[in-house]
Amino acid sequence: MGPRVLLVCTANICRSPGAEGLLAGRLGGEVDFFSRGTRSVAGAGSCEYSAEWVRDHSGVVRDHTSRPLEVADIRASTMILTATQTQRGRVIEMRPSAQVRTFTLLHAARTAQWLASAGRTPPPGSDLAHRVLWLVEELDANRGAAPRGIDDDDELPDPHRGGRHPQVFSRLQAAVEDLCAPLLFRGPVLRRDRARLRHKASG
Template sequence: MVGAMPYNVLTVCTGNICRSPAAEALLRSRLDDSVRVASAGTGALVGHPVPDRMAELVSAAGGDVTRFAARQATPAMIQEADLILALTVRHRAWVVDQVPAAVRRTLTLRELGRLVSTIPPGTFDPSALPDDAARLTELVPLALGERRRHAGRPHDDDVVDPYGRSGSAYRASFEQITSGLTPILRALS
């Protein structure tokens, strides 16, 4: 697969300074070079860094946001992405409103984690695939196929916005991100 197109993941929150950069940094630190991860905001605080409280949590988990600068999500970024991970249901709706064709590749991060966690054992074999791009290409449709199994039950797929709040709010937000990512990263390994 030399010269293959990279698989593009875009994480989206409001200001692009707390939740989506944390998810971006964690994914980037754990996925191979076949996947490009970026983030953007629906109402970005363009140019702003990640606040210290979130940066410390990301750094302790092995991610790096030292040179991060927030940017505004654009239709072009959404069109370019193979997978869009929104941090709330509202962000997902905003993405799909911008680019309606993105509906089948836009999920909330916690929704994808929830769906992946119910894929029947033996359905997905990451070891048979050459890299994380190939694994994601196969995993996401399998996860989408799990939606009907989750239908009709209430789900909290939002990651709480910690911006300007207490240290415990940042920890709660970060834990929601990592718990959403855990089943996804486990499935890929």
Template sequence: MKRNAGSPRRVLIVCTANICRSPTAETVLRHRLDGAAVEVESAGLAALPGTPIDPRTEAVLAAHGLSAAGHVARRATPAQIAAADLVLAMEQRHLSALRALVPSARARSFLLGRWQGNADIPDPYGRAQDAYEEAYRMIEAAVEDWRARL
């Protein structure tokens, strides 16, 4: 993929706990950007650092030929948010929290589902397996729309 002038070099994807949605989006985006000079990472606003990826999330990724098995949760920090060229959040409440934490990030913070009508991507944690699969489908579509714009 060719980078456009002014394209982000660092993308941060944020959710709540950094064990389901944001590591999924990180894994899918990194895979789609294969070979591009873009650093992709994820973090959670309320993450318990060191928590492994949710097993149901990993199962859905594996079903699509991907893996985040080595992922451990990280808590989003103001420095990490400030260093990112593009910050993508799963829900409007995450976006609001990010912008409150680092006001200077407002112009480069968006919903991952921006190109799907600013759709929130619901948290599948603790729900049935089909919720994880639906979250994956929504994330995959959103990532593809972002990839086309990076």
């Protein structure tokens, strides 16, 4: 089984399924993306705006239904990305050991962009599964290292509770692009790395 990335928001009808679809559209089938809500009503359909945005910006069409966050979901996740700090706190409350792999989506994206700008990229020749593991470790090791901009509160507001869909999803789209940048990096594989990968494959 490959890496599993869990997206968390409140109702699991707008932000988290939107992020799930956009990430799936960028990274394909090598990573399993799924989403849950901290206060979701099981079986509710996806927000119409979210579904349309994902379809228009990634081509992904999913028959989404809301599901509540459970401890089993947290345990099964390689990386957990939340819309807000409150939801991150809820994940950690449910499973304290998940703290090292739980981030707000905007904080993870901001740190990933900072890593890329500093020339920090995954090991040459690594596959996507190993790149996800690398990114989780780098995000945890560099908490607080990435500089904040004026508007960097790392909170993605709920469009159904005061936020506005166009602004929220524009930020969401940008965050997904920044987060995916180091995972999709295609650098040269050095001679010693080719030899190491051949040896690993033959073993």
